[in-house]
Amino acid sequence: MTLTTLKKRREFLRIRGGRRCAAPAFVLEGKPRPAPGSPASPGSAVSTEKSASGAQARTTALAGLEPHVPRFGFTITKKVGHAVERNRMRRRLKAAIQVAAPLADPRFDYVIIARRAALDRPYDQLVTEFSSAFKRIHSEQHSKQSGAHSKPAARHHRNTQSSGSQTPSSSDST
Numbered sequence: 001m002t003l004t005t006l007k008k009r010r011e012f013l014r015i016r017g018g019r020r021c022a023a024p025a026f027v028l029e030g031k032p033r034p035a036p037g038s039p040a041s042p043g044s045a046v047s048t049e050k051s052a053s054g055a056q057a058r059t060t061a062l063a064g065l066e067p068h069v070p071r072f073g074f075t076i077t078k079k080v081g082h083a084v085e086r087n088r089m090r091r092r093l094k095a096a097i098q099v100a101a102p103l104a105d106p107r108f109d110y111v112i113i114a115r116r117a118a119l120d121r122p123y124d125q126l127v128t129e130f131s132s133a134f135k136r137i138h139s140e141q142h143s144k145q146s147g148a149h150s151k152p153a154a155r156h157h158r159n160t161q162s163s164g165s166q167t168p169s170s171s172d173s174t
């Protein structure tokens with residue numbers, strides 16, 4: 001089976017903000033592919049304010065995609081290793097994905113962000129981690145739709161280094 005890969009920056013950026021699953025050797029991000037003919041999603045990198053010809057070109061580009069095949073993009077930064085190591089990580093991750101690909105949703109696009117551990121991790125563990133990552137991403141999809149596991153709102157704290165006021169339990173410890 002040949003992997004269909006993401007090539008353009010805007011394809012990678014569109015997946016940002018999708019579902020994420022972290023593993024020791026990689027971070028897997030996934031997002032449903034927009035249906036052909038639908039306008040770009042509000043969070044996408046492609047502007048919706050383009051002319052009609054731009055929208056038509058975008059629709060034509062999406063129509064050429066195979067809707068029954070998941071697509072994968074690989075991001076391996078220079079800080080995880082030199083070129084030989086990065087290429088080895090990419091080859092190992094691609095091989096592991098080919099084994100775990102039946103668990104990938106064919107309507108999704110995925111980005112794999114490699115971590116240094118991908119270089120030394122046993123191959124069987126990589127395959128297992130990809131399998132569980134695909135399951136987690138798609139189970140999150142289910143729980144988000146049903147509203148079962150919603151995250152609490154982010155709390156914003158101000159940095160108060162030494163404001164002089166302490167809680168009674170921390171100052172009266174003697």
